[in-house]
Structure formats: C-alpha cells, structure tokens
Amino acid sequence: MKPFAELLDRLVLTPSRNAKLKLLVDYIAATPDPDRGYAIAAITRDLDIMSVKPAMIRALVSERVDEVLFSYSYDFVGDLAETVSLIWPSPEAENQEADLRLSAIVEALHAASRSDGPKLVETWLDDLDSSGRYALLKLITGGMRIGVSSRLMKQALADYGAKDVTEIEELWHGLAPPYAPLFAWLDGKAEKPANLAAAPFRPVMLANPTDLDELARYAPSDYMAEWKWDGIRVQVTAEDGVHRIYSRTGDDISNAFPDLLAAMEFDGALDGELLVGHAEEGGIRTGTFSDLQQRLNRKTVPAKLQAKYPAVLRAYDLLQEGGEDLRPLPFEQRRERLERFVDTLPAARFDLSPLVPFENWDEIAAKRNAPPDPVIEGLMLKRRDSAYVPGRPKGPWFKWKRDPFLVDAVLMYAQRGHGRRSSFYSDYTFGVWTGPADDPLLVPVGKAYFGFTDEELKQIDKYVRDNTVERFGPVRSVRAEPDHGLVLEVAFEGLNRSTRHKSGIAMRFPRISRLRWDKPPAEADRLETLEAMLD
Amino acid sequence: MRFEDLLRPTPKGLYCPPGGFHIDPVRPVERALVTHGHADHARPGHAHVMATRETLDIMGIRYGEDFAGATQQAAYGEVLDINGVTVSWHPAGHVLGAAQIAVEKDGIRIVASGDYKRRRDPTCASFEPVKCDVFITEATFGLPVFRHPDDRDEIAKLLKSVEQFPASAHLVGAYALGKAQRVIALLREAGYAKTIHIHGAMQKLCDYYQSRGIDLGPLAPATIEKEERDRFAGAIVVGPPSAFADKWARRFPDPVSCYASGWMRVRQRVRQMGVELPLILSDHCDWDELTETIREIAPREVWVTHGREEALVRWCELNQIRAKPLNIVGYEDESE
Numbered sequence: 068m069k070p071f072a073e074l075l076d077r078l079v080l081t082p083s084r085n086a087k088l089k090l091l092v093d094y095i096a097a098t099p100d101p102d103r104g105y106a107i108a109a110i111t112r113d114l115d116i117m118s119v120k121p122a123m124i125r126a127l128v129s130e131r132v133d134e135v136l137f138s139y140s141y142d143f144v145g146d147l148a149e150t151v152s153l154i155w156p157s158p159e160a161e162n163q164e165a166d167l168r169l170s171a172i173v174e175a176l177h178a179a180s181r182s183d184g185p186k187l188v189e190t191w192l193d194d195l196d197s198s199g200r201y202a203l204l205k206l207i208t209g210g211m212r213i214g215v216s217s218r219l220m221k222q223a224l225a226d227y228g229a230k231d232v233t234e235i236e237e238l239w240h241g242l243a244p245p246y247a248p249l250f251a252w253l254d255g256k257a258e259k260p261a262n263l264a265a266a267p268f269r270p271v272m273l274a275n276p277t278d279l280d281e282l283a284r285y286a287p288s289d290y291m292a293e294w295k296w297d298g299i300r301v302q303v304t305a306e307d308g309v310h311r312i313y314s315r316t317g318d319d320i321s322n323a324f325p326d327l328l329a330a331m332e333f334d335g336a337l338d339g340e341l342l343v344g345h346a347e348e349g350g351i352r353t354g355t356f357s358d359l360q361q362r363l364n365r366k367t368v369p370a371k372l373q374a375k376y377p378a379v380l381r382a383y384d385l386l387q388e389g390g391e392d393l394r395p396l397p398f399e400q401r402r403e404r405l406e407r408f409v410d411t412l413p414a415a416r417f418d419l420s421p422l423v424p425f426e427n428w429d430e431i432a433a434k435r436n437a438p439p440d441p442v443i444e445g446l447m448l449k450r451r452d453s454a455y456v457p458g459r460p461k462g463p464w465f466k467w468k469r470d471p472f473l474v475d476a477v478l479m480y481a482q483r484g485h486g487r488r489s490s491f492y493s494d495y496t497f498g499v500w501t502g503p504a505d506d507p508l509l510v511p512v513g514k515a516y517f518g519f520t521d522e523e524l525k526q527i528d529k530y531v532r533d534n535t536v537e538r539f540g541p542v543r544s545v546r547a548e549p550d551h552g553l554v555l556e557v558a559f560e561g562l563n564r565s566t567r568h569k570s571g572i573a574m575r576f577p578r579i580s581r582l583r584w585d586k587p588p589a590e591a592d593r594l595e596t597l598e599a600m601l602d
Numbered sequence: 603m604r605f606e607d608l609l610r611p612t613p614k615g616l617y618c619p620p621g622g623f624h625i626d627p628v629r630p631v632e633r634a635l636v637t638h639g640h641a642d643h644a645r646p647g648h649a650h651v652m653a654t655r656e657t658l659d660i661m662g663i664r665y666g667e668d669f670a671g672a673t674q675q676a677a678y679g680e681v682l683d684i685n686g687v688t689v690s691w692h693p694a695g696h697v698l699g700a701a702q703i704a705v706e707k708d709g710i711r712i713v714a715s716g717d718y719k720r721r722r723d724p725t726c727a728s729f730e731p732v733k734c735d736v737f738i739t740e741a742t743f744g745l746p747v748f749r750h751p752d753d754r755d756e757i758a759k760l761l762k763s764v765e766q767f768p769a770s771a772h773l774v775g776a777y778a779l780g781k782a783q784r785v786i787a788l789l790r791e792a793g794y795a796k797t798i799h800i801h802g803a804m805q806k807l808c809d810y811y812q813s814r815g816i817d818l819g820p821l822a823p824a825t826i827e828k829e830e831r832d833r834f835a836g837a838i839v840v841g842p843p844s845a846f847a848d849k850w851a852r853r854f855p856d857p858v859s860c861y862a863s864g865w866m867r868v869r870q871r872v873r874q875m876g877v878e879l880p881l882i883l884s885d886h887c888d889w890d891e892l893t894e895t896i897r898e899i900a901p902r903e904v905w906v907t908h909g910r911e912e913a914l915v916r917w918c919e920l921n922q923i924r925a926k927p928l929n930i931v932g933y934e935d936e937s938e
Binding site: 073076077079080081082086089090093132133135136137139140143144145146149150153154156196197483484485489490491540541 | 748751763766846857869872873875876877912
C-alpha cells in the first residue's frame, strides 16, 4: 500500500502532464501484478468495490479518540479521511516491514459481506501507516480525485510498453481489473490480447487543425466539408444484440445515455457527435451546450432529465455495417452508405451531420464563420478518398474551428502558478463592468492561465507585483479601476448560464489572446455585452 | 511562594520578578535570557543578554555585533545565580545552541523549554528532560494529527524524485537557521555527496554551522549566469521558502518545489503553498513527543504556550495533569 499511497500523493500535487506520466510509468514498472492493475483501476475510478459511508469511519474513530481532540483536529485539517488517517492511534509503532498490499485489500473487499466492512476497515487502519490509511479511506469512500484521466492512464500504459496509445484504446473495453493479459503483453511475455468483447471499440480517427495558408496547398475538389458540432464525439455500436456507447478514448459511457442506447436498433458501428436534441417537424432541433452539460458526468439519469434533455446522435461516419468492416473504403463511399443507413434509424434520435458544399477555400472560409447553428464549433474537411484509420494522420482530415469570441476584460486577481511557473503570477481572474455608467464596478467573468507568451507572462507578472492591492496566500488582488488597470483581450468558445458565478455566466475555454496595454480599463466591455451573447 | 511569583507571562514575555529578568522577551528589556536564535525568540535591543555561545553568535550574525548592550555566555549544564534565583541551561534539541532554561528558588523549579524536539538531529545537541514543578511547553504542533514520520523516509522521497526527474532542479524551501542545515546534514547521512546549492541568505549560517564542527559537505552558492541554467539540472537547491515564490526561482530549469516543514503533514497546507513535493521535517515536537515528554517529566503543572494550546491542555485534563494556556503573544512559527 505504501508505493500506491505515495503515488497518489505525488500525482495530486504534480501539475505537469509529462511528470504525471513519468510517475505512473515508474510505478507500473516497479509494482507487481495484480497490485498495479488494481491501482490503475482505482485511479481511473474503474474499480468496483464495496463502498463505505463516512459516518461509519467517524464511528470507528470516535471509539479511539477523544471527541474534543478530534473536533479540534478536524477543524484544522478540513477533510474527514485525512483527519482520520493522521489521528488514528496505531496499536504500536508503524510496521513498515509487513506492508499490506493493495491487492489484499481489494480482494478482501470483493469477498466480504457488507456487515464485515467495519471490522475489516478497522484492522487495516491499525496495520497501515498514515499515508496508507489516507489512500484506503479515499478508496473505500469513493473520494479518489487524482487528476488523472482515463486517457492519460492509457498513455502511461502505452509509454510503459512502448506501444501506440490507439492499441490500448482498442483493447481497453474488453479488459477488467487487474488487467493481467494486458500487462503480460506490455511486458513482452504474451501476444496482444484479442478483444473478445461483443461490440468492441474501434480506435477513432482524429483531425489536425489547419488554416487557409495550409489548405492552399491542397486541391479543394479532393475534400468534402461538414459541420463540426460542439457535443461529445462518440462511437455507438450495436452488434449481436450488445449495445454500447464509447467515448473517443474507448471508455464505455453507455450508462449515462440509456435513452440513446435504447434506440440503437441496428447492426453496425457509427461515429458521430452526441448532443441534446428535440425531435421536431423536419428533423432534430439541437439543444445548447448547457443543455448537454445537464447530461454529462452522471452515474444515473432520472427519467425526467432524459425527457427534458434527450440524447441524440448526429452521425459523421459508418465504420461497420452488419458483418462488413467499412473502414478501408474511401470516405466518399462510406458517406453514401452512411446516408442510407441513417435513413433507416429512428428519426427522433439519429440524424446526419449535413455536408457543406463549396467550390474553393475562400468560399468555405466565409461559411466557417457564419454557421447555421450556435452549437457548431467549426468545420471538418475530409479527403474524399480517405480510409478510416486510427490516430491523427497528417493530411486526410482537417478541423478548422470558427474564430473565437473576443471580449475586453480587466485583470482583477492573479494567482501563482505551479511547477516552472511557481515564481510567476500566471493564473488570471478577469472581470467586466456592470452597474451604473457613472459608478461602474467589476464582476469576475472567468479565469485564464494560457494564451500568452513567456515574454508577456513576465510583463503581466511585473504588473501584478507592482499593482498589488491585497494578498491572500498565493492570490493577489490588483488595482482594477476605470482609469488604472490592465485590459486583457480574452478569447473564448462560448458562454453558458451559470448559477455558481456571480456574473451569471461561465465562459468556455477562455484564454488570453492579447494584452491591451493601450486600452483604458473604463473602455473594457460591460456585462450586458456578454449577456447579449447568451442564447 | 506561588509558581506565578517565580515566573509569569507579561506583555513583554515571561518575567521572573525576583530575578529581574525576562525569558525570550518580544520587546526590548533590561535583562533577557534567550533560549535560541530564531527571530521571534531572539530579538535585538536588550540591555543585557544571556544565552549559549551559539545563540549569541547567531544573534551577532543576524543583527550585527551590537545587537545588545552587553552579553554573557551560558553553557549547557552551567548553573548561575541571578539576584538569588538559580538559573541553569539544558539542551533543547531544536537548533544549534537551543537551550531550555530552568529557573529555581525556594524549592520551586520551572523549566521554560523554548522550542524543542525529541528526535535525533545531527546538527544539534539532544533534548534533556529536566525534573521540575512547572514545565512550560510549546505547542506548535499541538494537535493529534501532527505525527511526524521518520526523517529518513522524507529524505528518501526527495532523493527518489531527484533520480526520477534528472532534468529538473529540486528547490527545497527550508528556514535559514536550523532547518536548512538539518536537511543538508540528513542528505549527507543518506549518502548524497554532490554539491548542494544554497541561497545567499543561508551562506553565513551554514558557514557558522561548519565552523562549529557540523559537517555539511560541499556547498556552493545558487547563483548562475543566464546561459548556464542547465547546470542546475538534477541539482538540489536549498533556500528560504519565501525565495521560491520570488523571481529568484526563475533561474532554475523545470523546478520541482519542495518544502521541508512540519506543516507539510496537512495536504490542504501543501496545496495552498503550491508545493509539489512536501517533506515532513520539523524542528518541533509532534503530538506524540509532546505528550510523552509531559509524561516523562511528570511536572505538577504544565503551562502551554505558542501554538494550539487548547488541544494540549485538553489532553492534560484527560490525563489528570494540571495545565493552563499561557497566551503569550509575539511568537510565530518562524522556525517552521
């Protein structure tokens, strides 16, 4: 448990993606089976074990520790699992030799009945050191939030075994913790495991970003264009009566969309965009991105929510039809097959992403910035002859996002960064004006920590240090008045209504696009401007 | 005589009326007895200061030679008479030169322990328990959640990370007096023989430790020209924590920010301070050491000062030991 606990502590505090990968790869290399498999599953929250209520943990600790001392400690520490892990009085000096293994805990929990839970947990709390206790409590209370996505984990596995990540994605769904056949293959001790699962995931084809300069090198007639929708890219597969919805990295997200799943009465595999949509005369009316957010990150979906925000699929591509693998065919042919295929599906749940006709690049460039629907984030350009291949090959597919929205905002707070930025104020909260014109005040509308160059970072950092009003730990508030302050041009992809933010709006993907040293803060935008952009 | 007639808290610090002296006064006084060199305990401007030779030297390094009107050395084990009050000096195990001061008159003995710790420290003499009627204890880490792990494990964490990330400089935040030297000495004990780079603010104190026979191995200033930043790839750099939030830290390649402190036990603190690699190393007692020390000394009364007094007083109550908080203002957690 010690190496696992140590890994968790380091992952949580390490901001850099590369450093996280290094920590994971080193852990995988140093840890035996089946512990490493269980550890991976625990981190990506794919480990299905008996969960324990915080109240039970509190009851256990109250038998061992004075209530008053516990409450002083809990007040100071602020987290129940952490307080218990630190305060738990071990019967004797912590025994480092006989380290309890993660696999022993996981397997005992699998075998245990619910009533055995408290006794087991108590024994383990006695046997582990405080980091181990913390890891255990996070594991069994479902509070494991490590900042490692399933995608990052797959990358770590690929790095460890020197494989391409799409190979891991392809296999992933057919595997279960502790992933013994996967590790045997990664260690070079066995053949690549065959994905025997019904309705398997097919590694997704991705596009490269592009611009007009690059496109000028290609013939427009070789390409077809379609809208790029701002939902979740998914693969929906129905084979031999098994229905699955996969994310683009091969995670099974079927349970979150039972309404779409139930409508998958076909035999094949579709690539498309999952959106919220309402069936209407003549097609599906697309819901907003905020509507879609109501359906994201949910384990269970109440019927009411399903009715209010129905999940639909806007199809891009057809990968499999019956027993036939269509991926080697040219896109143009797959597209024809797709159109016929979608025609047979329930119209309330499935439709096509329409093609956008064009003659030359300038024409499509103009269309790109005048999309017919606010949920369009740009265009996809696909070579007519392109086969469907895994990964992100250069040339066959391009994505060309529409220009971002821009707003001039005023810097209000700056927070120190992490890692190589720990000596810089690099995370900026910015606001726009609201209230009466003769006595305006700033309301924060977002936070951004990239988009600027290293040189600009130094300039903003100097500005923050020279104009600090107050300091709160790692955060400084800076002078932000109508005639004194720094105006930031912020680019973003869209706005959502938000009840959590004072301004009532939340920006999607905000970043700093320009520093407006020349602009007086009084001339920055007002909240009304942003509100008018809400749909 | 009541205990409070021998030693009592005043706005200037602990005062001994019959002896006419203060212990660790926070404002200038006529006669000061100083337990150790941390700035919140050892302040400049007193007319007369008595302390161990090391504490006086450290005050001289920090404040200049004229930090007091007059000074007088006291050695560990030495027994002195001040206006009819017997005063003796005993190692506190906190930093180089740190002492507990025992004050005795008419059969009553009170020990002001200053800041102290119980575990071994290669850079200073170990704490010696002194039997007494009143034991005045600090409570910096006076909550049962503070239980410092083994120093060696913490140093091993640092060395493992240095090995894992050879392109990075590891910046270890550590206070200039005591913690910095201890971190360096522990690295040496763990077999780390390479040059350790130190911030300019630590140079004099590290030199002083070396002059007192504490071997810190090869040290070099952490200064570089811009074009040679790669020279610090794989290096360990020790500096005051404040320097790492400062522009000073930018000279280092891909820095990993580490912090050696007892506060690193609490994850929320670690995150607040933007630390990536916490090293739980403290020059204060943890909870178990505080409570074991009280049991061992078994005083008739415990006075608790600076820190989380209420929890330690509660523990004393639960164990039928008379205890009260002293509520002296002016001491901070400088040494952590």
